[in-house]
Amino acid sequence: MADVLKVSGLNKRFGGIVVADNIDLALAKGRVLGLIGPNGAGKTSFFNLVCGVVKPDSGSITLVGQEINGLPIRERARMGLARTWQNLRLFSSLSVLDNLMLGPRAYSADNLLDVVFRPGHVADSERESRERAFAVLERTGLAGIAHQPIRDITFGQQKLVGVARALMNDAQCLLLDEPMAGVEGQAYALIQKVVRDIAASGVAICVVEHNVAFIRDLCDEGVFMFAGKVLARGTVETLIADPQLTELYFGT
C-alpha cells in the first residue's frame, strides 16, 4: 500500500496544551481516513502541522517520500498538498470562479515578468485554468453561480467552494476540515459524492468530521484522537461502538 503522507513522532505543544503527542499516522493512496475526536482534540492542529501553518516541536512529515517538515506552506501546496479550512477562508472579494482560478499548483501570473513580457503565455494559462475551474464547478454543482461573489451564496455553497478550490490543486493528498458542518440537503450528497470520486482517482484523503453518519458512509477507516494523541485506529463502526471512546467524545 502506497503511503502518500506519512507522519512520524510528531509533537507540538502550545504552552501547557499538547496538541500533538507523538503522532504516527499515514494516509494511503486512494483511501479516505476519518479523523474523529472531541473539540480541542487537536484535529485542526494536525492539519496545520502537516501544512506548515504551525511548526512542530519535533517529528517528521513526508509527502510521497519527501521530507516536507520545514518547507514553507506554498511549497508543500506545490508538491500536491491541498486542504480546506474549518472556517472556510474563502477570498471574499472574489467571485466563486476567481476563488478557483487561484488554485492550480502553478498559477498563470506567479511570475510578474511573465505578466509583463509574456502576456500570450499568461493568457493561455488563464484559459486552461478557466476550463479546469469550470470542470470542477460542474462536478461540484456550482457552475450556475460561477460569477457570484462569495457573500451572495449560501453557507452550504461556500463549503462546496472551499472543497472545489482545493480540488484545483490536483493534489495527491487532500485534507478536509469539517466539510459537512452546517451543510444540509443537496450539498451534503454532493460533497460525499465528490470526496468518493476524488479518492477513487487515487488521492489520499483525510476528513475531520463530527457528522458520524457521513464519516461512516465515506471513510475506509478512522482514527480517534484525544488530547493530541491517536488513541485508536480501525473501522469507523468499531470506533464509534467503543464505549471508552464514546465517553471521551461526549464526556465532560
Next chain:
Amino acid sequence: MDYVYTILILIGLFVILASSFDLVIGHCGLISIAHPIFYAIGAYVSAMLAKEGGMPIPLAMLAGGAAAFAASVLVALPSLRVSGDYLLIASIGFQLGLIEFAKHIHSIGGAGGLTNIPPFLVNTYGRVSYVLLVLAIALLTVLFVRWLTRGPYGRMMAAMRDDELAFSMLGRNAIWVKVSIFAIGSGIAGIAGGLYAHYFRFLEPDQFGLLQSSAILTMVVVGGMRTTLGPVIGAIVLQILPQAITFFGLPPSILGPLQGLMFSGLVLVFMFARPQGLLAAPDIWAGRDSKERRDG
C-alpha cells in the same frame, strides 16, 4: 504662462506618485508611507549621473528608476520576511535615515541642496514639451496600474489582501508578490524623481520627508483607493487647492499655516465623512475579462 506649466508638471508628477503609491498601499495592501524616498533616490541618482557623469538625461532618468527599484527591494525583502507590519517601520527608518545621511554628503549638495542640475528638453523645445512628456508618463502610469490590477496579478493581490494564509495554501508566494509590487511602485516613483530633477534643477533632502508622505497618502485617500481615477483626482485637487487659496490675497502669516492644515484637515474630513474617498472602489474584484465572460 510658466506658472501654469509648472503647476501642470507638478500635477503630472503627483499623478505618477499617487497612482504608483495606490498600487502599493491600495491594491497590494502594503502599509508603507516611504514613497517619497524612492522619488528622492530617482531624482538624486538621475541628477548626479547627468551632472557629474555626463550621462544622457533619458538614460539617467531610467537609471534613477532602476536605483529606486533596487533600493526598495533591499528595504522590503528583509522586512517582509519578518512580517508585513515590519515594512512600515523599516521603510520610514530608511526614509528618515537616508534624508539625514544626504544632508551630510557634500558631493550631492548636503543640506543646502543640489543645484545646477542639467535641464532637459526645455531649452531646446520649450516648457510645453516637458509638460507633454510628464503628462504622457503620468497617463502611461495610470494605464499600467489599471492594466496590471485588472489582470491575473490583480486577482492575486485581491486574494492576498483577503486571506494571506489561504493564499499561501494554494501555492502562491505572498512575499514575492509584495516585494515585486513594492519594487515596481518604487521604481515608478524613481522615474518621477528624475522628471522632477531635470525640470526644477534643484533638490534638497528635506523636501522628501514625512510632509510629502502625507501629501501623497492624502491624494490617494481623498481620491479613492483602488480606483483608476481616484489618485488622479486626488493629485489634481491637492495641487490646485493650495494654489487656489493664494488668490484670496491672504497675508503669508495665515496662508502658510492654512495650506499646512489643509492636508490633515482633508484626511480627517474624509476619514469620517467619506472613508472610501471621492470615488469608491467596488468591493468585488473584477478582472478586465470578467464582464465579457459573464455576458458572453
